[in-house]
Amino acid sequence: xxxxxxxxxxxxxxxxxxxxxxxxxxxxxxxxxxxxxxxxxxxxxxxxxxxxxxxxxxxxxxxxxxxxxxxxxxxxxxxxxxxxxxxxxxxxxxxxxxxxxxxxxxxxxxxxxxxxxxxxxxxxxxxxxxxxxxxxxxxxxxxxxxxxxxxxxxxxxxxxxxxxxxxxxxxxxxxxxxxxxxxxxxxxxxxxxxxxxxxxxxxxxxxxxxxxxxxxxxxxxxxxxxxxxxxxxxxxxxxxxxxxxxxxxxxxxxxxxxxxxxxxxxxxxxxxxxxxxxxxxxxxxxxxxxxxxxxxxxxxxxxxxxxxxxxxxxxxxxxxxxxxxxxxxxxxxxxxxxxxxxxxxxxxxxxxxxxxxxxxxxxxxxxxxxxxxxxxxxxxxxxxxxxxxxxxxxxxxxxxxxxxxxxxxxxxxxxxxxxxxxxxxxxxxxxxxxxxxxxxxxxxxxxxxxxxxxxxxxxxxxxxxxxxxxx
Numbered sequence: 491x492x493x494x495x496x497x498x499x500x501x502x503x504x505x506x507x508x509x510x511x512x513x514x515x516x517x518x519x520x521x522x523x524x525x526x527x528x529x530x531x532x533x534x535x536x537x538x539x540x541x542x543x544x545x546x547x548x549x550x551x552x553x554x555x556x557x558x559x560x561x562x563x564x565x566x567x568x569x570x571x572x573x574x575x576x577x578x579x580x581x582x583x584x585x586x587x588x589x590x591x592x593x594x595x596x597x598x599x600x601x602x603x604x605x606x607x608x609x610x611x612x613x614x615x616x617x618x619x620x621x622x623x624x625x626x627x628x629x630x631x632x633x634x635x636x637x638x639x640x641x642x643x644x645x646x647x648x649x650x651x652x653x654x655x656x657x658x659x660x661x662x663x664x665x666x667x668x669x670x671x672x673x674x675x676x677x678x679x680x681x682x683x684x685x686x687x688x689x690x691x692x693x694x695x696x697x698x699x700x701x702x703x704x705x706x707x708x709x710x711x712x713x714x715x716x717x718x719x720x721x722x723x724x725x726x727x728x729x730x731x732x733x734x735x736x737x738x739x740x741x742x743x744x745x746x747x748x749x750x751x752x753x754x755x756x757x758x759x760x761x762x763x764x765x766x767x768x769x770x771x772x773x774x775x776x777x778x779x780x781x782x783x784x785x786x787x788x789x790x791x792x793x794x795x796x797x798x799x800x801x802x803x804x805x806x807x808x809x810x811x812x813x814x815x816x817x818x819x820x821x822x823x824x825x826x827x828x829x830x831x832x833x834x835x836x837x838x839x840x841x842x843x844x845x846x847x848x849x850x851x852x853x854x855x856x857x858x859x860x861x862x863x864x865x866x867x868x869x870x871x872x873x874x875x876x877x878x879x880x881x882x883x884x885x886x887x888x889x890x891x892x893x894x895x896x897x898x899x900x901x902x903x904x905x906x907x908x909x910x911x912x913x914x915x916x917x918x919x920x921x922x923x924x925x926x927x928x929x930x931x932x933x934x935x936x937x938x939x940x941x942x943x944x945x946x947x948x949x950x951x952x953x954x955x956x957x958x959x960x961x
């Protein structure tokens with residue numbers, strides 16, 4: 491019975507011009523989007539490798555100079571592209587790709603790709619995630635809005651009920667007929683992405699586990715929209731009403747809810763402006779230890795404590811270079827200030843994330859969006875992790891420079907110079923993305939919400955079809 495219903499539905503769909511046009515167009519757009527993303531991915535990776543090599547060469551080849559001057563000369567930390575960003579680029583275009591590392595200052599990521607685009611470009615990017623998140627749910631609606639209403643309008647629904655066709659088999663046959671073409675298109679997209687990724691020289695390891703997990707997330711997402719489409723078709727008296735209702739549902743779920751949730755999160759937990767943030771940091775710096783100001787109160791206190799601890803009268807009598815030691819203590823104090831204020835930003839981000847997770851029960855788009863970006867390592871949490879790794883590297887680099895002054899020169903010996911041997915002793919910045927286990931732990935709530943959408947929508951469509959009117 492199920493096979494007969496499925497064959498009948500697929501035959502009708504294939505004969506219908508709307509189905510052929512929509513599926514072929516979707517396949518074409520899917521292939522083009524993956525190829526375009528591949529070119530972008532390779533271009534960014536090539537630029538990343540060139541910039542990283544140049545930064546390293548400039549650092550090692552900076553010539554002889556005082557180590558602390560080298561710390562001010564600085565270098566760059568570049569954010570690598572994770573392989574699955576080919577499918578979902580997430581916030582990478584808006585979060586910056588490199589961080590300048592220097593003494594006494596924690597910099598934000600810069601050189602966002604979105605800065606080189608117009609305001610309308612975000613609506614014109616042909617990317618796999620745009621197709622996966624927006625277009626395919628719309629295609630499900632276009633193909634299935636009249637799944638039950640056409641049976642009612644043609645009178646075949648009364649015939650099916652009079653013949654005692656079980657509700658479950660009727661629903662399953664129509665469900666598979668609607669879901670199967672979408673699943674095939676999705677598999678084509680992911681298979682093409684996997685083939686392309688396997689041949690690309692990248693800066694991470696292409697994980698089959700992450701690929702499969704991302705595929706399963708989208709298959710569940712489409713199962714939810716298939717359930718919702720059949721649900722509305724089952725309770726609607728006419729096909730026109732079903733189409734309008736489903737189109738409104740798509741607009742609300744995929745367009746309105748993300749914008750509304752973002753506005754609500756910003757309203758409840760706003761970020762400080764850039765000017766406010768920088769002023770807060772500068773205020774704390776002025777009241778604390780400054781590695782370039784040996785005359786303020788904090789510096790005098792540190793000097794007295796250090797002299798007493800080593801039982802000497804002047805800094806010149808200390809068994810190490812006081813200047814290097816003093817600047818390193820100032821660096822560590824300023825690092826604590828930066829940590830405090832950036833931690834405040836993280837707390838704001840976490841509070842906003844809780845708002846998104848709460849509102850995810852109102853739209854299957856939200857948990858899918860966050861799961862997709864997290865699995866592809868292109869969400870804000872991955873960006874924060876990169877920024878923290880860059881800050882740890884900065885502190886290590888500056889500490890090594892100041893430490894060389896402390897150990898190998900005397901107080902006041904500002905003409906002391908280090909060379910390439912010291913610069914090369916600083917290891918290159920090597921960032922490793924978050925592990926899959928960490929990502930799953932962070933996204934557990936979104937995963938459960940999406941599965942909840944699937945379960946509730948499946949139960950709802952079954953009840954609706956069971957109570958479906960033949961008129």
